[in-house]
Amino acid sequence: MTSGTGVENTERGVSEVDTAHELDLYRQMLLIRRFEERVYLLYLQGEIPGTLHQSQGQEAVAVGVCDVLQRTDWITSTHRPHGHALAKGVDLRAAMAELFGKATGCCGGKGGSMHLGDPSVGMLPAIAIVGGGNTVVTGLGLAFKLMRTDQVAVCFFGDGASNEGAFHEGLNFAAVQHLPIVFACENNLYGASTPFHETSLVPDVATRAAAYGVRGEIVDGMDVLAAREAAGRAVAEARAGDGPSLLEFKTYRFAGHSRGDVRGYRSRDEEADWKERDPIVRLRERLALTLDEGILDETDTQVEAALDEAVEFARQSPLPRPEDALTGAYATVIGREATP
Amino acid sequence: MTVAAGPANGERRLTIAEALREAIAEEMRHDEKVFLIGEDVGVPGGFGGAFGVYLGLTEEFGHDRIIDTPISEKAIAGAAIGAALMGMRPIPDLQYADFLFECMDELVNQAAKMRYMSNGKLSVPMVLRCPVGTANRGAQHGQCPESYFVHVPGLKVVCVSDAYHAKGLLKSAVRDDDPVLFFEHKLLYGSKGREQAGGMDLTAHVPEEEYFFPIGKAVVKRAGTSVTVVATQMSLYRALAAAEELAHDGIECEVIDPLTLLPLDEETIFASVRKTGRLVIAHEDTLTGGWGAELAARVAEECLYSLQAPIRRAASHDVPLPVAPVMEQTVVPSQARIKAAIQRCCEG
Ligand SMILES: Cc1ncc(C[n+]2csc(CCOP(=O)(O)OP(=O)(O)O)c2C)c(N)n1
Ligand SMILES: [Mg+2]
Numbered sequence: 001m002t003s004g005t006g007v008e009n010t011e012r013g014v015s016e017v018d019t020a021h022e023l024d025l026y027r028q029m030l031l032i033r034r035f036e037e038r039v040y041l042l043y044l045q046g047e048i049p050g051t052l053h054q055s056q057g058q059e060a061v062a063v064g065v066c067d068v069l070q071r072t073d074w075i076t077s078t079h080r081p082h083g084h085a086l087a088k089g090v091d092l093r094a095a096m097a098e099l100f101g102k103a104t105g106c107c108g109g110k111g112g113s114m115h116l117g118d119p120s121v122g123m124l125p126a127i128a129i130v131g132g133g134n135t136v137v138t139g140l141g142l143a144f145k146l147m148r149t150d151q152v153a154v155c156f157f158g159d160g161a162s163n164e165g166a167f168h169e170g171l172n173f174a175a176v177q178h179l180p181i182v183f184a185c186e187n188n189l190y191g192a193s194t195p196f197h198e199t200s201l202v203p204d205v206a207t208r209a210a211a212y213g214v215r216g217e218i219v220d221g222m223d224v225l226a227a228r229e230a231a232g233r234a235v236a237e238a239r240a241g242d243g244p245s246l247l248e249f250k251t252y253r254f255a256g257h258s259r260g261d262v263r264g265y266r267s268r269d270e271e272a273d274w275k276e277r278d279p280i281v282r283l284r285e286r287l288a289l290t291l292d293e294g295i296l297d298e299t300d301t302q303v304e305a306a307l308d309e310a311v312e313f314a315r316q317s318p319l320p321r322p323e324d325a326l327t328g329a330y331a332t333v334i335g336r337e338a339t340p
Numbered sequence: 341m342t343v344a345a346g347p348a349n350g351e352r353r354l355t356i357a358e359a360l361r362e363a364i365a366e367e368m369r370h371d372e373k374v375f376l377i378g379e380d381v382g383v384p385g386g387f388g389g390a391f392g393v394y395l396g397l398t399e400e401f402g403h404d405r406i407i408d409t410p411i412s413e414k415a416i417a418g419a420a421i422g423a424a425l426m427g428m429r430p431i432p433d434l435q436y437a438d439f440l441f442e443c444m445d446e447l448v449n450q451a452a453k454m455r456y457m458s459n460g461k462l463s464v465p466m467v468l469r470c471p472v473g474t475a476n477r478g479a480q481h482g483q484c485p486e487s488y489f490v491h492v493p494g495l496k497v498v499c500v501s502d503a504y505h506a507k508g509l510l511k512s513a514v515r516d517d518d519p520v521l522f523f524e525h526k527l528l529y530g531s532k533g534r535e536q537a538g539g540m541d542l543t544a545h546v547p548e549e550e551y552f553f554p555i556g557k558a559v560v561k562r563a564g565t566s567v568t569v570v571a572t573q574m575s576l577y578r579a580l581a582a583a584e585e586l587a588h589d590g591i592e593c594e595v596i597d598p599l600t601l602l603p604l605d606e607e608t609i610f611a612s613v614r615k616t617g618r619l620v621i622a623h624e625d626t627l628t629g630g631w632g633a634e635l636a637a638r639v640a641e642e643c644l645y646s647l648q649a650p651i652r653r654a655a656s657h658d659v660p661l662p663v664a665p666v667m668e669q670t671v672v673p674s675q676a677r678i679k680a681a682i683q684r685c686c687e688g
Pocket of ligand 1: 434
């Protein structure tokens with residue numbers, strides 16, 4: 001969540017993080033992790049319809065980046081949006097209800113998992129077209145520039161998306177217009193089953209920044225503090241009118257691409273190596289040096305309780321009315337509307 | 341409910357996914373110029389395409405002919421078109437029909453126009469398979485966008501509903517010298533989604549021997565005299581189920597699967613409409629500007645005086661697809677809605 005957590009920029013662009021703040025980062029990452037685990041179970045049990053793309057392993061990127069954003073800043077997200085949504089402050093209960101397809105969901109049940117979002121906290125409905133956000137985000141930045149606000153927009157996208165034309169057009173356009181944008185690439189090594197290294201001769205997405213004259217940086221996406229610091233600098237620069245940058249977070253999704261993916265295209269050794277770098281375990285170990293284990297356990301309990309409550313809220317919530325499907329495509333309706 | 345297909349008898353029953361795989365394998369064996377190119381099509385240990393249609397093909401044909409690509413629809417379509425112009429017969433794959441919009445220029449401005457612009461000196465023999473259909477995936481993963489392409493002179497548009505015709509048409513499409521968009525419904529593959537397709541038997545008899553089914557030919561799935569119903573994919577099966585119910589009320593529907601939307605088999609459809617005097621069209625594509633509108637216009641032009649009642653359409657309502665099942669079911673043409681359209685047509 002973005003509320004009250006160190007967005008005041010120091011000279012280096014990023015405020016220092018005290019222990020309380022670190023504990024909050026830990027709590028946010030854990031919330032995302034447990035959220036993903038829960039919803040997957042609920043999906044398997046048939047309570048959640050549709051499909052799911054989980055982001056376990058990538059929590060540090062969502063939390064680290066969103067931690068340096070204001071509520072009035074905006075993000076765009078992808079088919080894998082749960083972490084981004086919770087980190088940007090989409091209400092937990094409304095996010096859960098959206099996955100359940102309930103009327104109380106953050107998109108009224110019209111969006112679902114792949115289109116989670118909430119304009120009131122600065123998140124567009126997630127865009128499930130790979131690379132879809134990379135061009136749209138430039139318009140957010142352009143509006144901020146034209147309106148002379150100090151808002152910043154962050155575009156989350158995957159390594160796979162960096163091979164879409166949209167990535168290149170969006171980055172170049174943002175660069176040449178000096179737009180207040182951070183392109184945040186979550187390089188989890190795979191686009192669905194396809195390894196990134198088989199789709200690009202350039203091993204690092206960040207290298208591509210040079211082609212467009214913007215700053216590019218490789219960041220440890222398994223370390224929330226590193227993610228936060230890099231994002232803090234990039235956001236501060238964007239806010240100060242220094243134009244966009246491209247951050248590449250090296251990360252890994254612990255789960256399959258989507259439901260039912262048995263991950264036959266990658267080795268269990270590789271998975272084990274990356275799990276060694278679990279961002280939540282890492283931060284917990286760090287915190288345990290200064291904090292009482294009891295406090296950390298207490299945080300775990302709070303997260304579970306919040307999720308219990310959110311699931312219960314979603315279960316109890318009413319379904320949308322069938323006829324609600326037929327309204328909302330236009331701001332102004334002229335002529336006859338459909339009837340069910 | 342059974343998927344009635346070509347020859348109804350025969351032991352060898354395949355799903356659409358299996359039939360398509362067989363068609364591709366046969367064509368790749370037949371002609372070394374045929375190759376597959378797309379996202380996640382042949383990664384070892386991968387998915388065999390988004391719907392498993394290509395599973396096992398890399399083992400037989402190798403990575404030279406089953407080409408995994410970056411997520412770059414413009415490049416995939418462009419590469420397929422360019423290779424086709426040089427005499428190859430590519431089968432590009434973009435995973436979902438919703439992603440066709442990523443390469444509209446390649447399809448509409450290049451593939452469709454090369455033959456005409458070159459005064460017939462060039463052709464673009466490629467087949468682009470496009471999975472469509474509502475399956476609880478929301479606004480960007482469930483569209484049935486076939487009508488956009490019915491509007492494009494130079495393209496051919498096929499829309500299959502069962503394994504027999506899927507195989508026969510895909511083989512014809514690969515050998516066709518024009519660019520063919522080949523629409524398949526996600527709930528009808530038979531690889532997943534059996535439950536979502538309402539417990540339907542998703543297999544059909546597919547003969548062992550090689551066969552082709554021609555592009556541009558419709559099939560009458562159920563003979564009847566009261567009303568002609570033209571429907572595709574899930575709407576076809578819903579129409580067939582509605583027809584069974586209506587038979588109890590003495591309404592005998594003649595249900596036609598057009599199979600090719602561009603060019604339409606006017607002969608079969610007009611003959612039926614002239615016989616029944618009534619027409620209902622059902623499709624999951626949205627209503628306004630859907631291919632049903634084109635069919636209705638043609639029937640109005642050519643068969644108006646045979647019509648005893650206004651033409652009726654049952655299509656998806658003109659909204660994006662919502663994800664919540666209760667709303668989604670409202671948007672797509674249900675069996676009840678198709679039945680009501682038929683009843684209304686028969687009242688007039
Ligand atoms: C334009 C487009 N092409 C293909 C897809 C199908 N698809 C969905 S997710 C995905 C992989 C995306 O990889 P990446 O960008 O690395 O994101 P990740 O899934 O790893 O988070 C693909 C190919 C899509 N949704 N949109
Ligand atoms: Mg990826």
